[in-house]
Amino acid sequence: MKNSLQGRDIGICQCPVCQMTNDVSLGACPRCGTQLKCRNYASLQQSWALLITAAVLLIPANVFPITIVTSQGKIAYDTIFTGIAHLIHLDMLPIAIIVFTASIAVPWAKIIGLAIYLTAISFRIPIPKRVLMTGYHIIEWIGRWSMLDLFVISITVALVNMGQLMDAKPGPAATAFALVILFTQLAAKVLDTRLLWDRLEAQDDASRTAENR
Amino acid sequence: MDSHNTTAKDTQVPEDIVLCRACDLVVSKQQLPQGVRALCPRCHTALYDTPYCSINGMLAICLAALFLYFPANLLPVMELHFFGSVRTTTVMGGATAVLEQGYPVVAIAVMVAAVIAPGLLILSILSQILLIKYAIDSKWGRRLLKLLLTQQSLLTQLSMLEIYLISFLVSAFQLSDHADIYFSIGTFCFTMLFLSVLFLLREYDLQHMWSFLDEK
Ligand SMILES: [Zn+2]
Ligand SMILES: [Zn+2]
Numbered sequence: 001m002k003n004s005l006q007g008r009d010i011g012i013c014q015c016p017v018c019q020m021t022n023d024v025s026l027g028a029c030p031r032c033g034t035q036l037k038c039r040n041y042a043s044l045q046q047s048w049a050l051l052i053t054a055a056v057l058l059i060p061a062n063v064f065p066i067t068i069v070t071s072q073g074k075i076a077y078d079t080i081f082t083g084i085a086h087l088i089h090l091d092m093l094p095i096a097i098i099v100f101t102a103s104i105a106v107p108w109a110k111i112i113g114l115a116i117y118l119t120a121i122s123f124r125i126p127i128p129k130r131v132l133m134t135g136y137h138i139i140e141w142i143g144r145w146s147m148l149d150l151f152v153i154s155i156t157v158a159l160v161n162m163g164q165l166m167d168a169k170p171g172p173a174a175t176a177f178a179l180v181i182l183f184t185q186l187a188a189k190v191l192d193t194r195l196l197w198d199r200l201e202a203q204d205d206a207s208r209t210a211e212n213r
Numbered sequence: 214m215d216s217h218n219t220t221a222k223d224t225q226v227p228e229d230i231v232l233c234r235a236c237d238l239v240v241s242k243q244q245l246p247q248g249v250r251a252l253c254p255r256c257h258t259a260l261y262d263t264p265y266c267s268i269n270g271m272l273a274i275c276l277a278a279l280f281l282y283f284p285a286n287l288l289p290v291m292e293l294h295f296f297g298s299v300r301t302t303t304v305m306g307g308a309t310a311v312l313e314q315g316y317p318v319v320a321i322a323v324m325v326a327a328v329i330a331p332g333l334l335i336l337s338i339l340s341q342i343l344l345i346k347y348a349i350d351s352k353w354g355r356r357l358l359k360l361l362l363t364q365q366s367l368l369t370q371l372s373m374l375e376i377y378l379i380s381f382l383v384s385a386f387q388l389s390d391h392a393d394i395y396f397s398i399g400t401f402c403f404t405m406l407f408l409s410v411l412f413l414l415r416e417y418d419l420q421h422m423w424s425f426l427d428e429k
Binding site for chain 1 (some may be wrong): 226229231232234235236237238239255256257258290291293295296298300301302306307308309310311314316317319320322323326327359362363370373376377379380381383384386387388390391392419420423426427
């Protein structure tokens, strides 16, 4: 654990585009021309802004109907929650679990996880960095799976268009949900994770020694 | 430009160290056995692996993917039989149906993730391979290769074939409660397209592709 020399300490940094290791004094990456910076401090604010936008959009995404299904003249407005409840009611538990994961668990986990992560950096809260980083890797990997519900809606809408007999349309929540995915993905992508390892150095070591006691 | 080159020589970074892109830790680079990936000792982010990046192998997979791309997107992927009426849809048809209902944001999301990004990804890798094979010495070839490599990680992130494949299954199960659902030839082509892109990206190594620009 002693060996924690960072690139910034010896004046080198990695190019964010082509991942070439360069001397910071070069100014621009000799291979791809990207501007070189040891840290992107503005990324923290940008990430917060995107995350808050996503959190606000999560409300219409869950409150408004995401699909409008007409079946034999009866019109049903399904939100994300009632859609899943409907699937459970029809004994389609595996599908219900997949849709629940993609449409509820993943977006919420992404927003709450990123909020914890950003709070830890902004307010220097002593949460072990290893835990935060593992969480971040998981968020990065599962984030895109929220797209599943939108794909399912597009296939359903294209197939089920038999007028009064049976018809499916997307609802306003679909747009909000698409934007939630966009903004959460951007919030995770824009953040310079190296900031976490700078800012929590002292606190985290303190919390680790406390655990050892 | 000349002064820039001299500073570049003065500030040469040692070859055997690598920085973690997530936490900036200085890690000394070591020889790895085939198929092993080096992880950052501090935050466990993937650092580098041994490139298994055969240009000719990738070219073959790329052509196969390109060949599958059009039937996968233009042939019907699913059929719905409901009281005698039959409905079919294609991958592209899903996006346009949502657009017709007045949801352009959703339509663009579906279109980009399932149709445009995978197509551009295949075309981009194919052009990169051809440039490396035939035009690496020319100035325009190097410039174009640089441009394509800069966009590569964005295209990989935007292309979501694997998620679309799962969504076929989910919608088939959901609809099977109301109507008879049949998979069509398009589903087969789409699955094969997904597999070829999967193998292509497994073979592809962005770091290795960049290194072609270093060799003079
Ligand atoms: Zn670069
Ligand atoms: Zn690291």
